[in-house]
Amino acid sequence: MDHDRARELFTAYHDEELSSSEVEELESHLAACKECSEEWDTYRRTMEEISGLHRFAAPGGMTEAVEQKIKRRSKGRFFGEQRSFSTQFAIVSFILILLFMLAYLLMTEVTEITVLEEDDPITDGKTPTAQERDAGAR
Amino acid sequence: MVGNAEKRLVRKLKARAPGAFESLIENHQSSVFNLLYRMLSNREEAEDLAQEVFITVFKQIESFRGDSSLATWIYRIASNHCINRKKYLARRRHYDSKSFSDLEDRVQPAQGKSPISGQVPRPDEMAEGFQMERLVQEAISGLDEEHRLVLVLRDIQNLSYEEIEKIVDVPAGTVKSRLHRARMALKEKLAQHLR
Structure with a gap:
């Protein structure tokens, strides 16, 4: 050799x-x-x-840094704010309550207008008598 | 190629299941960072590029077919990123090896030449060890790109020839000849410090 x-x-x-x-x-x-x-x-x-070369520890916060970059580049599509089920339930409940209150207020308003219209003497459907017309003229 | 646990993880990754991506980063961040650091000799560049590697993994996980292990696939992405970054840095003439000087603050004492319990090296021995490590890293930095990659994968990351073939995408004979040339070149560079 x-x-x-x-x-x-x-x-x-x-x-x-x-x-x-x-x-x-x-x-x-x-x-x-x-x-x-x-x-x-x-x-x-x-x-x-x-x-015998040393092994280096990966820098701290790698996961968070990567997720932040993905979130930014995907415009929040990935790794955005994650709402828990209870938070989502609370939000939906709040919106429903608001809708019910709004609907209730609207219905109350309509009823009051109707009552007012019914109490109005001019529009109660009766034709004024001759005496009533004279009294109004005097 | 891929074990059951890895298959489950890949399925979760593809489904964007919560916690899966975090688990992947946790498992592979050290090996990716070490590969990039040994290739680039610059801590900040290695850290930034490691993040880009995981972003690519996140984006391309759908294309992972399981022909190799997940680790091999990630190494391949890291190697490609590394080659591209080197080209980019060369174009910008920005690249240097300055950050190896902070080695003393950054080593992880749990691995490599770490002191065995009860056998703490004296400060002069430690300084000599760091000096030698610096010389070895500088010698590695001086190798050709393709020789350096094979040497780092085989002798620092301790991968098999089969894994390196898949990462570098060259036949086994080419891997072996590149490795031999890399080691012989390193021997020549370090000879005066070893005699």
Whole structure:
């Protein structure tokens, strides 16, 4: 095995993807070749440094930030104010009560107008007598 | 490809069920952010882009067919966003690696080279560790785009070759040759600091 071939196998060797015969061949080359052995040592230590890199925690508030952006871009279609069932029930009830009150007030108004019209002496349907006309003239 | 729990989550996501999207972000935000941070070497850009990745997931969940895992699909969206953002930043000549200097304030001590309980490193050892981490990140930043992506997915995110093939959309042989070239290039860059 030459140096180039040995170094081509470093990644597969590190990831344990070589056949047993390839492993044997590479290891015997590394044992005999100081240059490739040093190269392998540097490769191995590089891999240790990479695998030892820290994992970072995701920044706090990611969910809220994403939802706010979606809400803004969708013009409130998604992640807008969510009303609970009890809140929705209260709103519907309030509107119904208002409608009933309005209807009641309207009906009361109509009744009062009708009563007034019925009490009006001029429009009670009777024709005034001659005496009543004279009294009105005097 | 997709487990039952994931199928249920996808169904809920497609139905816009309350809590489903929050659950998805909770499960994947760390891996997405880490991928983007290692690719961009800039915390603010990585954070902003991670949000865009999840917005795309929200918009495109209807098109997810379950041919791969949800994680692989999200990684693919993140990789595409990353490539586009790099192009955009290159056009604007805005990109730099300045924010890696705040590494000391930002590391999550629960993973990676975190101190084992009872074996707290001395300040000089810690400083040396951060210095080395900075050098490694700078070396990664210096790799070609396609080499860097494969290296980050394989050696930092610990994905399988099969998953990387689906994310990058290239054959297994190409993934392996890119990874080998990336590792060898990194070895050359770091050799003087490792001897």
